[in-house]
Amino acid sequence: MIEVKGLNQTFMLGKKHNQTKLQVLKDVSFTVEKGDIMAITGRSGSGKSTLLNLIGGFMKPSGGQIFINNQNVSEFNEGEFSDFRLQHIGFIFQNFQLITSMTAYENVELPLVLKGVPETQRNELVINTLAKVGLADYQNHYPSELSGGQQQRVSIARALIIEPPIILADEPTGSLDSETEQDVLAFIQQLNRDYGITFLIITHDEEVAQIGNKQIHLHDGKIVKEELAR
Template sequence: MITLTNICHTFSIGKKGQERQVPVLKDVNLQVESGEIVAIVGKSGSGKSTLLNTIAGFLKPDEGKIVLNHKDTTHLSEAEHAKFRLKNVGFIFQNFQLMPGLTAFENIELPLKIQGMGKNARFQTVRKIMERVGLNEVLDHYPNELSGGQQQRVCIARALVTNPSIILADEPTGSLDSETEKEILELIQSLNQSLDLTFVIITHDEEVANSAHKKYRMHDGQLQEAIYSAV
């Protein structure tokens, strides 16, 4: 489902003429099977977000190969990547990244509009997904009228609405209290099982990491030791 082979990425930091090269990903290899939840933990600055952005195609690796859903995405152009992402990859963010001027319904509907789906089909699809993630009561609420947990459900629904098979999540419970974190983790697990979704989750939270099928630690630019969890 996701195969990273010998991925390297180096940032160039500093003023022009005085740049420093900072290697952040050093020969990263990762294999994620279909329907797996993989958690990536590691210290702040260890390169977790850089890795997720590289999988997503927002950053190009300097070396290595990325295969998602049997497609080699390493050298896709930005436009090709955007098209591929819209169909295959959903994103969940720590700070939700919802459009403040759109209701919960409209936020979730947005990717379908971009895809060019007709109004009736959009209505049916959004209502179905809102019901699935427990948002029936709040479809006309704006983000600032929602709790953190509800905002994260909207973010999850928006990630799922285009029916992707891969979900990339950057600290999905990082802004939530522990009770709400538990609810969101349960939702992720139930979606993983019922829709056979593949998740890559970056987290600082051991509880989130331990709820995954596999856990990797990012250390000094490399992914280390898969510790299998009990799920």
């Protein structure tokens, strides 16, 4: 489903005539199989977020390759990856990334609008997806009128609306209290179990990592440990 080969990422720091190189990822390789929940752990600065941004196509790697569904996405230009994301990848973010001026319905609908899905079809899909995450009665609520857990469920619904085979999650419970965290983690496991969605989760939280059937630990841009669930 996802194959990362010899991935390197270097940033140039400082002014034009006095720059230094910072290598954030160093020869990172791993495979995520269809139906996996892969947790990538590590301290702040270990390269986790850079790795997720590369897999999500928000930056190009300095070296190495990324294959998703057997396509070498590291060769895509910005427009090609944008189109690919709309078909294949959903995203869940720590701070939800909801548009505050839009209702829950409108936030979930947005990817379908970008895909050019007709309005009548969008309506049915959005209502069904909000029901799937337990928010059928909250479609007209704005983010400010929802709890943190409800906002994250809207974010999950927005990720699900395109029926992606892969969801990338960046600290998906980082803004939630412990009880709500457990609810969201259980829901991610349910989606994985019921729909076969592959999850790649970036986290520093051991409890979040424990839901993965595979774990990778990054340290200073390198994989230092890779293990299967006990």
